[in-house]
Amino acid sequence: MPQQPHRVTLSPFPWRQNCAAAARLHRMASMRLTDWSSSSTTTSRLLPFSRTSNPARSYAVCPARRLLPMLPPNIASPVRLLTARRDFSASSVKAMMSVEACAKVIDGKAVAKKIREEIGAEIARMKSETGVVPGLAVILVGDRKDSATYVRNKKKACETVGIKSFEVCLPEDSAEQEVLKHISEFNDDPSVHGILVQLPLPSHMNEQHILNAVSIEKDVDGFHPLNIGRLAMRGREPLFVPCTPKGCIELLHRYNVEIKGKRAVVVGRSNIVGMPAALLLQREDATISIVHSRTRNPEEIIKQADIIIAAVGQPNMVRGTWIRPGAVIIDVGINPVEDAKSPKGYRLVGDVCYEEASKVASAITPVPGGVGPMTIAMLLSNTLTSAKRIHNLP
Numbered sequence: 001m002p003q004q005p006h007r008v009t010l011s012p013f014p015w016r017q018n019c020a021a022a023a024r025l026h027r028m029a030s031m032r033l034t035d036w037s038s039s040s041t042t043t044s045r046l047l048p049f050s051r052t053s054n055p056a057r058s059y060a061v062c063p064a065r066r067l068l069p070m071l072p073p074n075i076a077s078p079v080r081l082l083t084a085r086r087d088f089s090a091s092s093v094k095a096m097m098s099v100e101a102c103a104k105v106i107d108g109k110a111v112a113k114k115i116r117e118e119i120g121a122e123i124a125r126m127k128s129e130t131g132v133v134p135g136l137a138v139i140l141v142g143d144r145k146d147s148a149t150y151v152r153n154k155k156k157a158c159e160t161v162g163i164k165s166f167e168v169c170l171p172e173d174s175a176e177q178e179v180l181k182h183i184s185e186f187n188d189d190p191s192v193h194g195i196l197v198q199l200p201l202p203s204h205m206n207e208q209h210i211l212n213a214v215s216i217e218k219d220v221d222g223f224h225p226l227n228i229g230r231l232a233m234r235g236r237e238p239l240f241v242p243c244t245p246k247g248c249i250e251l252l253h254r255y256n257v258e259i260k261g262k263r264a265v266v267v268g269r270s271n272i273v274g275m276p277a278a279l280l281l282q283r284e285d286a287t288i289s290i291v292h293s294r295t296r297n298p299e300e301i302i303k304q305a306d307i308i309i310a311a312v313g314q315p316n317m318v319r320g321t322w323i324r325p326g327a328v329i330i331d332v333g334i335n336p337v338e339d340a341k342s343p344k345g346y347r348l349v350g351d352v353c354y355e356e357a358s359k360v361a362s363a364i365t366p367v368p369g370g371v372g373p374m375t376i377a378m379l380l381s382n383t384l385t386s387a388k389r390i391h392n393l394p
């Protein structure tokens with residue numbers, strides 16, 4: 001659950017309103033054209049997406065995405081995570097691009113569910129054959145509602161797949177030493193194979209001290225500097241890769257999006273997502289640019305991308321006009337914006353203006369239901385990997 005919805009009326013980010021206004025205009029344009037076309041033969045015949053060579057031309061008249069059949073993601077076994085590719089069934093993102101100008105929805109929720117099923121089956125087998133049960137310890141400090149929700153969801157996901165979970169919840173004003181003490185205990189506990197400290201930590205705590213204290217062999221978040229360092233180096237292998245960027249790459253693989261040789265732009269340079277995502281894309285032989293708060297002309301750089309990973313935490317920042325037609329968009333942002341129509345008073349939007357982008361891109365993750373669920377699925381995968389490594393299991 002997000003902390004606080006942004007107040008749209010007081011928005012320091014004018015693109016939020018612009019994005020919504022543009023979407024409204026777009027809908028009006030679509031309606032006008034669709035109404036006009038419906039008096040003729042069929043809408044589809046007047047909207048020649050399959051024939052247009054310029055997706056931008058069809059931008060204003062693109063039919064609803066829901067008319068597209070959802071193609072099932074190809075599901076690989078957990079041991080093939082980050083390696084599965086090119087075995088997508090008959091359909092592919094490329095095929096969709098040639099037929100339609102509307103983006104294919106990359107359904108992270110469905111992929112995450114499938115991954116959980118695969119992990120659950122593997123854990124059940126492992127348990128019956130060896131008696132080993134993977135264990136995950138989560139440390140939560142403070143009373144942020146969103147963090148509490150993520151931790152609850154992690155615990156629930158562990159239950160679903162058969163991972164034993166251990167939880168420590170500490171008050172906001174706890175001493176750093178208290179957190180370090182629990183980490184040390186979990187480091188020494190043989191029934192714990194993965195340890196994570198939910199971020200962000202309260203501001204009085206030194207994140208670096210705390211993340212450094214997690215045993216590298218149990219660092220299922222992949223935030224230990226040794227794991228990040230290995231990720232950055234050629235010829236070195238991290239024991240774990242951070243869950244959100246790993247989930248982004250997994251989605252690209254499972255949707256058969258070619259990464260090698262492509263131009264990829266990562267928007268944002270956080271330690272949790274942007275930086276490791278750029279390192280991972282580089283390992284996949286993409287050519288990377290990182291766009292950040294000091295980048296001049298971010299639109300121009302983003303517009304060159306075949307693949308965009310947006311992880312900047314600014315609602316609707318990346319506009320449709322910034323996107324190269326046919327680009328693939330992975331939107332990591334989860335931003336609450338005020339919405340009087342929603343029962344909660346807010347709704348979640350990504351860093352990319354979905355309504356605009358989905359008319360230009362070839363494939364896009366929704367928010368919610370895109371990268372978010374993959375983060376937890378990758379955590380389960382890392383925990384299983386850790387248990388197998390510690391117990392020397394194949």
Ligand SMILES: Nc1nc2c(c(=O)[nH]1)N[C@@H](CN(C=O)c1ccc(C(=O)N[C@@H](CCC(=O)O)C(=O)O)cc1)CN2
Pocket residue numbers: 001002150196197198199200221243244272334348367368369370371372373374375376
């Ligand atoms: N120690 C860590 N801290 C944090 C991480 C992390 O990977 N390790 N990532 C984020 C929070 N996070 C997991 O911890 C996380 C965020 C979002 C989701 C998710 O499923 N989001 C849903 C929407 C949820 C909602 O309704 O609020 C979605 O996008 O569909 C899962 C995990 C920061 N901290």
